[in-house]
Amino acid sequence: MTKTQFQPGEISLGDWRRIFENKTSIEFGPKTIETVKACQAAVMEILNKGRPVYGVNTGFGKLAHVKIERDQIVELQHRLIMSHCVGTGPLLDDDVVRLVIYLKANALSQGHSGIRWEVIKMLLDMAESDVLPCIPSKGSVGASGDLAPLSHMVAAMMGEGDMRVRGEKMPASQALAMIGRQPIELGPKEGVALINGTQVSTALAMKGLFAAEDLLRSGLVTGALSVDACKGSTTPFDARIHAVRRQNGQQQVAGVYRRLLEGSQVRHSHIDCEKVQDPYCLRCQPQVMGACLDQLEFAAGVIEKEANSISDNPLVFPDTGEILSGGNFHAEPIAMAADNIALAIAEIGSISERRQAMMVDASVSGLPAFLAPESGLNSGFMMVQVTSAALVSENKALAHPSSVDSIPTSANQEDHVSMATYAARRLGDMADNCRAVLAVEWMAAAQGLEFHLPLETSPPLQAAVSALREQVPSFKRDRFMAPDLEKAIEMLKTNTLSTMVSEPIGASLKN
Known part of the structure; x- marks a missing residue:
C-alpha cells in the first residue's frame, strides 16, 4: 500500500x-x-x-x-x-x-x-x-x-x-x-x-456506487452475450439512432455494445434473416443501461462533493473569529444520491432477468427449452431463472426511495431527517442480489451461444465465455448448480467481466 x-x-x-x-x-x-x-x-x-x-x-x-x-x-x-x-x-x-x-x-x-x-x-x-x-x-x-x-x-x-x-x-x-x-x-x-x-452515510454510498459501476459494466457484457445467444439484431445499437435521442449515457452505452459485438460469426450468420424486431430486453438495452449510467454519474458527482465537504456543526471561520451554527450535517444529498444508485442497481438486474426469461423460452429465443439438451429429461436453467426473479423482486422493494422518509428526533429539535445511512447501507444487499442475477445471465448466455457452435461470438465475448468455462463447465445434464452459481458470482466480485469494458464510461466514473 x-x-x-x-x-x-x-x-x-x-x-x-x-x-x-x-x-x-x-x-x-x-x-x-x-x-x-x-x-x-x-x-x-x-x-x-x-x-x-x-x-x-x-x-x-x-x-x-x-x-x-x-x-x-x-x-x-x-x-x-x-x-x-x-x-x-x-x-x-x-x-x-x-x-x-x-x-x-x-x-x-x-x-x-x-x-x-x-x-x-x-x-x-x-x-x-x-x-x-x-x-x-x-x-x-x-x-x-x-x-x-x-x-x-x-x-x-x-x-x-x-x-x-x-x-x-x-x-x-x-x-x-x-x-x-x-x-x-x-x-x-x-x-x-x-x-x-455524514461520513458513515457517504462511505456506504461510495461503496454502493463503486459496486454499481462494476455491475453496470458487467451487465453490458452479459447483455451483449445474450444478444448473440438469441441471434439478436445489432441495428438497435447504431450510433445514428442514439444521436438523435441526445441522451449522453445512452450514446456511450450503445458504443460499448457495438464494440463488444463486432466480429461475431453468430451475428454475421443471420444478418439477412426475416426477424424485424427483438424484444425490448435486447433492443432497448442502450436506453435502459444508458439511463442507469446517467443516474450513477449524477450520484458520483454528489458523492465526490460530499466526500470533500465539511459537514460538522458548528463551523469555525478563523479569518473573522466567528463560529456559526448551521445544518451541513443533514445528509439529504447523500440520501437522494443513494436512492438514484438503488434505482440503477434495480434496473440493471431487472432487464437482465428479462433476457434470462427470454432465453429459457424456446418460442421466443429459438434455443432449446430451458437451454437444456434433452429438455424434459433435463430441467436445465428453469429454476436458476426463478432465483433471478426472486432477487429482482427483492431489489424492487429495496429500491423504494429512503429520502422521502423522515421521523422527528431529539424532542422535535431535529424534526426532519434524511435516512441517508439506511439509504446507502441497503445498496450492499442490492448489489449482492444484482451480482447473482448477472451471474445467472452469464451462465445462461454462454450456454445459449454453445448451441450455435461451430459459429463463435465476437473475440471479446468469446473471452467472457472462456473465462466462465475455466470455473463453470458447460451444461450437459442436470446437476447441483448452486456451486456453479457461486463460482460465477465470485468471478464477478473480482471484476472478471467489468474489466472487459475498458473504455471510460462516464467522466465521473473514471478510476
Missing part, C-alpha cells in the same frame, strides 16, 4: 476508490497542519472570552440552551461520546470503517472544525495501521450527522469498546497500544466535531 499526500477537500473519486480498496493511504502536508492549528486556536480564543458557543460550552441538541462551566468542558465531550454510543446491528465492514476514518480526517483537516492536529493524526494512524473501531451499522437517521456510528469510532479512540486489528477483534485500549497510542482525551468542541458529519 502506497502513501499519497493529498490537499484536504481535493480528493478525486478515483483516488477515493483506491483508498477504499486499500491501495493507498492518506497523508497531508505541513500547510494543512498550520491551517488546523490556526482554527483550533480560534476556538480557544473564543472560549477564553467566555462567549456561549454551541458544542463548545453548551449542551447539545434540545439542550443547547444549557451553559457548561469552563472546568466541565472536557467532561462534556467525554459524556457526549458515551451517551451517543447506542448503535446496534452487524458491524460495518472494515473497508467501510477505513473509508469513514479517512473521510472524517479529510473534513477535519480543512480548518473549520476547531480540532487539534493530534486528533486528526490519530485517525490517520489508525486507518493506515488497519486498527479499526468496531462500528454497529444501525442507529443513524442521517441528520445531525451519523451520530451513533461516529460515536463508536470516537469511543474507540478514547479506549472504550472494541477494535479490529487486521480482522482480529480486541479491546480498544489493547489495539491502540499495538500502534503505540494512548487513549485520547477530547478537548473543547472535539467531540461534536468528530461525531457531527
Whole structure:
C-alpha cells in the first residue's frame, strides 16, 4: 500500500476508490497542519472570552440552551461520546470503517472544525495501521450527522469498546497500544466535531456506487452475450439512432455494445434473416443501461462533493473569529444520491432477468427449452431463472426511495431527517442480489451461444465465455448448480467481466 499526500477537500473519486480498496493511504502536508492549528486556536480564543458557543460550552441538541462551566468542558465531550454510543446491528465492514476514518480526517483537516492536529493524526494512524473501531451499522437517521456510528469510532479512540486489528477483534485500549497510542482525551468542541458529519452515510454510498459501476459494466457484457445467444439484431445499437435521442449515457452505452459485438460469426450468420424486431430486453438495452449510467454519474458527482465537504456543526471561520451554527450535517444529498444508485442497481438486474426469461423460452429465443439438451429429461436453467426473479423482486422493494422518509428526533429539535445511512447501507444487499442475477445471465448466455457452435461470438465475448468455462463447465445434464452459481458470482466480485469494458464510461466514473 502506497502513501499519497493529498490537499484536504481535493480528493478525486478515483483516488477515493483506491483508498477504499486499500491501495493507498492518506497523508497531508505541513500547510494543512498550520491551517488546523490556526482554527483550533480560534476556538480557544473564543472560549477564553467566555462567549456561549454551541458544542463548545453548551449542551447539545434540545439542550443547547444549557451553559457548561469552563472546568466541565472536557467532561462534556467525554459524556457526549458515551451517551451517543447506542448503535446496534452487524458491524460495518472494515473497508467501510477505513473509508469513514479517512473521510472524517479529510473534513477535519480543512480548518473549520476547531480540532487539534493530534486528533486528526490519530485517525490517520489508525486507518493506515488497519486498527479499526468496531462500528454497529444501525442507529443513524442521517441528520445531525451519523451520530451513533461516529460515536463508536470516537469511543474507540478514547479506549472504550472494541477494535479490529487486521480482522482480529480486541479491546480498544489493547489495539491502540499495538500502534503505540494512548487513549485520547477530547478537548473543547472535539467531540461534536468528530461525531457531527455524514461520513458513515457517504462511505456506504461510495461503496454502493463503486459496486454499481462494476455491475453496470458487467451487465453490458452479459447483455451483449445474450444478444448473440438469441441471434439478436445489432441495428438497435447504431450510433445514428442514439444521436438523435441526445441522451449522453445512452450514446456511450450503445458504443460499448457495438464494440463488444463486432466480429461475431453468430451475428454475421443471420444478418439477412426475416426477424424485424427483438424484444425490448435486447433492443432497448442502450436506453435502459444508458439511463442507469446517467443516474450513477449524477450520484458520483454528489458523492465526490460530499466526500470533500465539511459537514460538522458548528463551523469555525478563523479569518473573522466567528463560529456559526448551521445544518451541513443533514445528509439529504447523500440520501437522494443513494436512492438514484438503488434505482440503477434495480434496473440493471431487472432487464437482465428479462433476457434470462427470454432465453429459457424456446418460442421466443429459438434455443432449446430451458437451454437444456434433452429438455424434459433435463430441467436445465428453469429454476436458476426463478432465483433471478426472486432477487429482482427483492431489489424492487429495496429500491423504494429512503429520502422521502423522515421521523422527528431529539424532542422535535431535529424534526426532519434524511435516512441517508439506511439509504446507502441497503445498496450492499442490492448489489449482492444484482451480482447473482448477472451471474445467472452469464451462465445462461454462454450456454445459449454453445448451441450455435461451430459459429463463435465476437473475440471479446468469446473471452467472457472462456473465462466462465475455466470455473463453470458447460451444461450437459442436470446437476447441483448452486456451486456453479457461486463460482460465477465470485468471478464477478473480482471484476472478471467489468474489466472487459475498458473504455471510460462516464467522466465521473473514471478510476
